[in-house]
Amino acid sequence: xxxxxxxxxxxxxxxxxxxxxxxxxxxxxxxxxxxxxxxxxxxxxxxxxxxxxxxxxxxxxxxxxxxxxxxxxxxxxxxxxxxxxxxxxxxxxxxxxxxxxxxxxxxxxxxxxxxxxxxxxxxxxxxxxxxxxxxxxxxxxxxxxxxxxxxxxxxxxxxxxxxxxxxxxxxxxxxxxxxxxxxxxxxxxxxxxxxxxxxxxxxxxxxxxxxxxxxxxxxxxxxxxxxxxxxxxxxxxxxxxxxxxxxxxxxxxxxxxxxxxxxxxxxxxxxxxxxxxxxxxxxxxxxxxxxxxxxxxxxxxxxxxxxxxxxxxxxxxxxxxxxxxxxxxxxxxxxxxxxxxxxxxxxxxxxxxxxxxxxxxxxxxxxxxxxxxxxxxxxxxxxxxxxxxxxxxxxxxxxxxxxxxxxxxxxxxxxxxxxxxxxxxxxxxxxxxxxxxx
Numbered sequence: 526x527x528x529x530x531x532x533x534x535x536x537x538x539x540x541x542x543x544x545x546x547x548x549x550x551x552x553x554x555x556x557x558x559x560x561x562x563x564x565x566x567x568x569x570x571x572x573x574x575x576x577x578x579x580x581x582x583x584x585x586x587x588x589x590x591x592x593x594x595x596x597x598x599x600x601x602x603x604x605x606x607x608x609x610x611x612x613x614x615x616x617x618x619x620x621x622x623x624x625x626x627x628x629x630x631x632x633x634x635x636x637x638x639x640x641x642x643x644x645x646x647x648x649x650x651x652x653x654x655x656x657x658x659x660x661x662x663x664x665x666x667x668x669x670x671x672x673x674x675x676x677x678x679x680x681x682x683x684x685x686x687x688x689x690x691x692x693x694x695x696x697x698x699x700x701x702x703x704x705x706x707x708x709x710x711x712x713x714x715x716x717x718x719x720x721x722x723x724x725x726x727x728x729x730x731x732x733x734x735x736x737x738x739x740x741x742x743x744x745x746x747x748x749x750x751x752x753x754x755x756x757x758x759x760x761x762x763x764x765x766x767x768x769x770x771x772x773x774x775x776x777x778x779x780x781x782x783x784x785x786x787x788x789x790x791x792x793x794x795x796x797x798x799x800x801x802x803x804x805x806x807x808x809x810x811x812x813x814x815x816x817x818x819x820x821x822x823x824x825x826x827x828x829x830x831x832x833x834x835x836x837x838x839x840x841x842x843x844x845x846x847x848x849x850x851x852x853x854x855x856x857x858x859x860x861x862x863x864x865x866x867x868x869x870x871x872x873x874x875x876x877x878x879x880x881x882x883x884x885x886x887x888x889x890x891x892x893x894x895x896x897x898x899x900x901x902x903x904x905x906x907x908x909x910x911x912x913x914x915x916x917x918x919x920x921x922x923x924x925x926x927x928x929x930x931x932x933x934x935x936x937x938x939x940x941x942x943x944x945x946x947x948x949x950x951x952x953x954x955x956x957x958x959x960x961x962x963x
Contacts, residue, residue, distance in 0.1 A: 527555060527556075528551070528556045528557070528565075528566040528567055528635075529556065529557045529558075529559045529563075529564075529565040529566045529567070530548065530551045530552075530556045530557070530558055530559070530565055530566065530567040530568075530569065531558070531559050531560060531561040531563060531565035531567070531568050531569070531590075532544045532547070532548055532558075532561060532568070532569040532570070532571060533561045533568070533569070533570045533571065533586040533589075533590070534571045535570075535571065535572055535573040535579060535582055535583055535586065535603075536571075536572070536573025536575065536579060536603070536604070537573070537721075538672050538719065538721045538756055539674055539677075539721050539722065539723060539756075540571050540573060540603060540604075541672055542660070542662070542672045542673065542674040542721060543571060543603075543628065543660060543674065544569065544571045545662050545665065545672075546628075546660035546661060546662050547569060547571075547602075547628055547631050547632075547660070548569070549661075549662055549663065549664075550629070550631060550632040551567070551631075551632050551635075554632050554636075556632075561590075562593075563593070564593050564594045564597075565590075565593070565594060565597060566594070566596075566597055566598065567597060567598045567600065567635055568590035568591075568593075568594075568597050568598070568599050568600065569600045569602065569631070570583060570586045570587055570590065570599070570600070570601045570602070570603075571602055571603040572586075572601060572602065572603035572604055572605035572606055572613075573603065573604055573605065574603075574604040574605040574607075574608050574609070574687055574691055574860075575604075575686075575687070575688070575858075576855070576856075576858035576860075577858045577859070577860075578858065579605065580605055580609075583601070583605045584616065587599060587601060587616055587618050587619060588618055590618070591618040598620050598621065598635055598638055598639065599618050599619050599620045599621070600620065600621040600623065600631065600634075600635060601613050601616075601619050601621070601622050601623070602622070602623040602624065602625075602628060602631070603624075603625060604625060604687075604688070604691035604692070605691075606622050606623060606624050606625075606648065607624035607625045607648060607651055607690075607691045607692075608687055608690055608691045608862070610622050610624065610646050610648040611646075614644065614646050619644070620638060620644055620645075621634055621635065621638055621644070621645055621647070622645070622646040622647065622648060623647050623648065624647070624648035624649060624651060625651060625691055625692055625693070626649045626651055626654045626658055626693070627647055627649055627658075628658065628660065629658060629659075629660065630647075634647060651690070651691070651692065651693035652690075652693055652694065653693075654693050654694075654696070655694065655696060655731075656696060657676075657677055657696040657697055657698050657699075658677070659698060659702055660674065661702070661706050662706065662710075663709055663713070664713050665710075665713075665715070669715070669716075669717065669907055669908070669909045669921075669938065669939045670715060670717035670718070670719055670752075670754070670907070670909075671710045671713075671715040671717070671718050671719070672718075672719045672721055673703065673706055673707060673710070673718050673719065673720055673721070674698070674721050674722060675697065675698045675703050675720050675721070675722055675725070675728060675740060676695070676696075676697050676698065676721075676722025676723060676724065676725050676727060676728045677692060677693070677695070677696050677697075677722065677723055678692045678693045678694045678695040678696050678723055678724065678727075679692060679694075679695060679723050679724040679727070680694055680695050680724070680727065681724065681759075681797075681799070682797065683786075683796055683797050683798060684795060684796055684797045684863060684864040684865040684868075685796055685826070685829060685830075685857060685860065685863055685865040686860070686863060687860040687862060687863055688723060690862060692723045694731070695724060695727040695730060695731050696731055697722075697727075697728050697729050697730075697731060697732070697735075700735055700739065700740060700743055703740060703743070703744065704743050704744060704747065707744045707747050707750060708747055710750075711747050711748065711749030711750050712749070714939065715749075715750075716749060716750060716751040716752060716907065716939075716941065717750075717751065717752035717753075717754060717778075717907055718744065718750055718752070718753055718754070719754040719755070719756060720737075720740070720741070720744075720753065720754070720755055720756060721756035721757075722756060724759065725737065725755065725756050725757065725758055726758050726759040726761070726762035727759075728740060737755075737762065738767060738770055738771065741753055741755075741771070741774060741777060742774065744776075745774050745775075745776045745777070750776065751776060751941065752776060752778050752907065752924060753774075753776050753777050753778065754778040754780060754926075755777075755778070755780075755781065755782075756782065757782045757783075757784055757824070758781060758782060758783055758784070759783075759784060759799070760783040760784065760785075760800055760804070760805050760808045761799060761800055761804070761808070763781075763783075763808045763811055763812055765811060768811050768812055768815050768816075769815060771815075771816075772815040772816050778924045778925065778926070779816045779818050779819040779820065779924055779925045780819070780820045780822075780924065780925045780926040781812060781819060781820070781821050781822070782821075782822045782823065782824075783805075783808065783809075783821055783822075783823055784823060784824050785805060785823040785824065785825055785852075786798055786824060786825060786826050786829075787825065787826060787829065787832075787836075787840050788802055788825070788839055788840035788841070788842070788843025788844050788847075789802070789832075789836040789837075789839035789840050789843070790802055790839075791836055792829055792831075792832055792836050792839075792840070795829070795830065795831055795865075795868070796826075796829060796865075797864075802843050805847070806843075806846070806847055809821055809847055818899075818925055819925060820850035820851070820895065820925040820926050820927070821847075821849055821850055822849060822850055822851035822852060822853075822926075823849055823851075823852050823853070824852070824853045824855065825840065825844065825852055825853070825854050825855075825884055825888075826855060826856070826857050827840075827854060827855070827856055827857065827877055827880040827881050827884060828856050828857045828872035828874075828876060828877030828880060828881075829857045829865070829872070830857065830865050830868035830869070830870050830871055830872070831868060831869065831870035832857075832870075832872055837880050840884070841883065841884065841887055844884065844887055844888060844891070845887060845891070848891045848894060848895065849888060849891050849892070849895075850891075850892060850895040850896075850925075850926075851888065851892050851895075851926075852884070852888035852891075852892075854881050854884045854885050854888065855881075856874075856877040856878070856880075856881055857872070857877065859871070889952070892952055893949060893952070896927060896949045896952070896954055897949055899923075899927060899946050899954065900946055900947065900948060900949060900954070901945070901946065901947070902945075902946055903943055903944065903945050903946070903959060904923040904924070904925075904927070904929070904943075904944060904946065905923065905924065905941055905942070905943055905944075906921040906922065906923055906929045906931075906941065906942055906943075906944045906956075907921050907922055907939075907940075907941050908920070908921035908933070908937035908938055908939070908940050908941075908942065909921050909922065909938065909939075910938070911934075911935070912930045912953075917932055917933065917934060918930050918931070918932060918933070919931060919932075919933040919934060919935070919937045919938070920953075921937070921942075927946075927954055928952070928953045928954065929944055929946060929953075929954050929955075929956050930953055930954070930955050930956070931944055931955070931956050931957055931958050932957070932958075933958065942958055942959075943958070943959040944956040944957065944958055944959060945957050945959055
């Protein structure tokens with residue numbers, strides 16, 4: 526396959542992993558992987574459909590690819606392709622449509638297309654898929670941490686969310702397959718692995734024979750893996766038993782992204798979330814007692830259907846109370862096919878915008894408060910990239926995901942060094958290297 530292949534990835538870390546795995550398929554067949562800004566023979570657009578903005582960005586990427594090379598093969602896959610295959614196939618620039626399953630055949634499908642040039646839609650009924658599609662990666666380019674997908678699908682059906690329709694029911698990668706890939710990544714020089722999934726807390730639940738804690742323990746035994754970081758989690762996974770066991774795994778990063786969505790119980794009920802604000806606060810208290818240095822981040826949605834001013838104020842007050850280390854604030858977007866799309870009380874876009882700004886300010890303040898607790902303390906930092914090449918500044922992350930910048934160059938890349946944190950500035954901590962390295 527003497528082709529050049531480029532990929533655009535939209536959305537979550539799961540999508541990032543899948544794109545890397547698909548590009549590796551092409552590479553093993555002799556293709557050359559190029560940057561998505563370059564002219565290529567094949568463009569893969571791995572789409573997201575969480576919001577209407579995601580769909581729009583996907584369409585923009587498709588047209589940009591065609592502009593770069595009018596003769597290229599345009600392959601659209603992922604969540605947008607899965608939930609709206611007919612809509613995607615009608616886009617003039619698109620040649621192949623692949624959903625969120627069957628991607629192991631992506632390279633083969635492109636080869637077939639090159640023979641007959643017939644547009645194809647290869648999208649399975651995802652609700653009938655019950656086996657984990659074991660994509661794998663043997664190497665990453667220019668990264669210090671490796672993402673590893675271990676779980677697929679979601680059974681929760683939150684009223685606003687299209688993802689169960691895009692990803693299907695829960696299914697998990699086997700312990701054996703996960704450990705095998707983690708060992709390969711350790712051998713390739715990665716000391717940190719990020720475990721990701723569509724609903725990571727559901728890992729192993731479909732069989733009842735294993736769970737996320739079991740997986741973490743197995744990976745923690747691998748020589749060369751110094752850090753295990755977890756992707757987004759449902760807060761209810763943090764029972765007393767899980768929390769105490771997690772706190773006893775030294776390699777587990779004390780950085781937890783626990784989805785909140787709203788700080789108002791009435792809104793949470795309409796969203797079909799499975800916890801109350803009281804239960805969420807109890808989880809945070811449990812984690813902080815067991816792992817006091819923990820960073821707890823979240824997602825918060827503003828302007829959900831029926832959200833009143835009082836409900837929004839309740840969210841603001843709750844967020845101030847629980848003092849998160851970081852938060853992603855996003856505006857509710859109607860997704861056709863979800864229950865929330867039919868709900869009364871849709872919020873005006875201008876109101877959503879104002880509410881978003883308010884919460885961003887609140888969470889920015891709580892992030893600053895979190896970071897200031899660590900000033901004049903020391904931590905191990907895994908260095909990743911230049912922060913400012915011209916000024917000789919290099920940045921990395923602590924175990925609890927604080928971005929730390931020090932004087933240094935590319936000799937730090939991929940290295941774990943001890944750093945003393947000196948000052949916070951705009952959400953970043955500036956520090957100095959401590960002579961003793963680890």
